[in-house]
Amino acid sequence: MDPLENSAGLNSASAQQQRALADHARFVEDNLKRNYRANFIHGVLGMTGFRLIYAPTIIPAYMLLLTDSTAAVGLGAALLQLGATISPILSGSRIEHRSHILPYAINVGSLMRLMILFLALSGWFLTGNLLLVATFASFLLLGFFTGAQRVAFQMLMSKLIPIRQRGRLQGYRNFAGGLIAAILAWVAGNYLIADKWLGNGYATTFLFAFLLTSAGLIVLKTMIREPAAPVSRPQMRIADRIKEFPALLRDRDFSGFLVTHSFSTMARVGAPFWTVYAGLQLGLDGALIGGLSFVFLGSDTVSNIFWGPLGDRFGFKLVYLLSLISSIVGVALLIAGSSELPIYAAFVFLGVGGSGWMLASTTMVLEFGASEDIPMRLAFVTTVEGAIAAIGPIAAGLLVAGAGFMPLFVVVLASMTFAVAVLVLRVREPRNRAAR
Numbered sequence: 001m002d003p004l005e006n007s008a009g010l011n012s013a014s015a016q017q018q019r020a021l022a023d024h025a026r027f028v029e030d031n032l033k034r035n036y037r038a039n040f041i042h043g044v045l046g047m048t049g050f051r052l053i054y055a056p057t058i059i060p061a062y063m064l065l066l067t068d069s070t071a072a073v074g075l076g077a078a079l080l081q082l083g084a085t086i087s088p089i090l091s092g093s094r095i096e097h098r099s100h101i102l103p104y105a106i107n108v109g110s111l112m113r114l115m116i117l118f119l120a121l122s123g124w125f126l127t128g129n130l131l132l133v134a135t136f137a138s139f140l141l142l143g144f145f146t147g148a149q150r151v152a153f154q155m156l157m158s159k160l161i162p163i164r165q166r167g168r169l170q171g172y173r174n175f176a177g178g179l180i181a182a183i184l185a186w187v188a189g190n191y192l193i194a195d196k197w198l199g200n201g202y203a204t205t206f207l208f209a210f211l212l213t214s215a216g217l218i219v220l221k222t223m224i225r226e227p228a229a230p231v232s233r234p235q236m237r238i239a240d241r242i243k244e245f246p247a248l249l250r251d252r253d254f255s256g257f258l259v260t261h262s263f264s265t266m267a268r269v270g271a272p273f274w275t276v277y278a279g280l281q282l283g284l285d286g287a288l289i290g291g292l293s294f295v296f297l298g299s300d301t302v303s304n305i306f307w308g309p310l311g312d313r314f315g316f317k318l319v320y321l322l323s324l325i326s327s328i329v330g331v332a333l334l335i336a337g338s339s340e341l342p343i344y345a346a347f348v349f350l351g352v353g354g355s356g357w358m359l360a361s362t363t364m365v366l367e368f369g370a371s372e373d374i375p376m377r378l379a380f381v382t383t384v385e386g387a388i389a390a391i392g393p394i395a396a397g398l399l400v401a402g403a404g405f406m407p408l409f410v411v412v413l414a415s416m417t418f419a420v421a422v423l424v425l426r427v428r429e430p431r432n433r434a435a436r
Contacts, residue, residue: 045216047177074397083143123203171308178301189290269392323356
């Protein structure tokens with residue numbers, strides 16, 4: 001019998017799912033140019049602002065100025081990550097059953113930006129212990145909403161942008177946003193911070209970050225056309241959903257990826273101390289902060305031109321591998337150098353490695369397994385990453401305070417080397433695996 005004449009077949013769950021997938025594919029294709037532009041513009045503005053916050057230069061220098069303590073630098077970084085540990089699973093459980101997630105993404109994105117504004121206002125209007133408490137609270141809440149936003153926005157991108165165009169979108173977006181961020185970071189260090197604009201150059205820098213990221217969110221809200229989800233999971237209690245996490249780990253490649261990501265995250269806990277170490281070698285001032293920020297963000301930016309297309313063509317396992325090797329070279333140069341040339345070169349390699357790591361880690365996780373599991377895969381990876389990154393900076397700060405920087409750098413190198421080994425030996429390129 002012709003399937004078209006079989007009403008039972010047309011009403012079957014399989015037929016409905018096929019129609020939903022076909023409708024989704026048509027919607028994505030019809031709105032691809034508009035959504036591509038919206039993601040690009042939002043990403044450029046957001047990337048510009050957030051890189052002023054998350055680059056391993058301005059925040060560590062700000063914490064060192066407030067406390068004169070490497071342990072406090074580690075605590076600040078840990079609080080940023082602790083917040084990001086708590087929220088991803090909550091965020092994943094809030095969106096995995098939803099047909100449309102843009103409203104939720106806008107809400108958590110707005111709250112994230114308000115924390116940056118609070119950070120700026122605290123710098124202007126508070127002093128002493130009250131300023132420290134407000135700053136640490138801002139870090140914790142900023143991290144919380146960052147973790148929630150990361151899951152929501154990556155899931156949104158997976159709905160809007162076909163898999164073989166995500167690398168170029170993110171690469172070109174990061175290039176444009178990073179180029180602006182590098183220039184602004186140099187201006188912030190050499191003028192806003194050095195000349196104490198508006199009475200507090202750091203607070204002024206945070207205000208610029210708030211304005212840029214808010215403009216990006218407005219673009220996303222007004223331009224995006226989101227399709228209904230073709231497949232989604234039923235709503236479940238968070239505790240019941242967490243019990244299903246072991247099933248995700250039965251995928252050998254995904255579990256290997258999680259081990260790789262965990263050890264590479266362990267390595268990145270040293271990032272807040274790179275600028276502190278460079279300052280001890282060269283003298284920490286506004287000019288050095290601006291210079292290191294410029295080369296770090298500039299190399300991060302330029303490398304995206306080839307990271308994105310490379311990932312689209314060959315898969316993001318290769319990008320992940322090369323980015324780890326670049327970071328290893330950067331840390332080795334920090335260890336070897338005590339003058340400007342090797343230290344600035346180290347920040348170049350660290351910037352290149354950091355951009356590739358971020359691009360590969362957030363994109364690879366979208367490609368393992370079923371699409372309806374994407375929210376919880378993102379949540380799982382982000383939670384593990386956040387937990388390690390929350391504990392690590394405190395331990396690193398105490399290690400630096402007690403034994404100096406070299407033991408920390410040795411641990412970082414060992415972690416990244418192990419991550420490379422696991423990635424090479426235990427993780428297949430998910431795109432090739434899916435094609436089999």
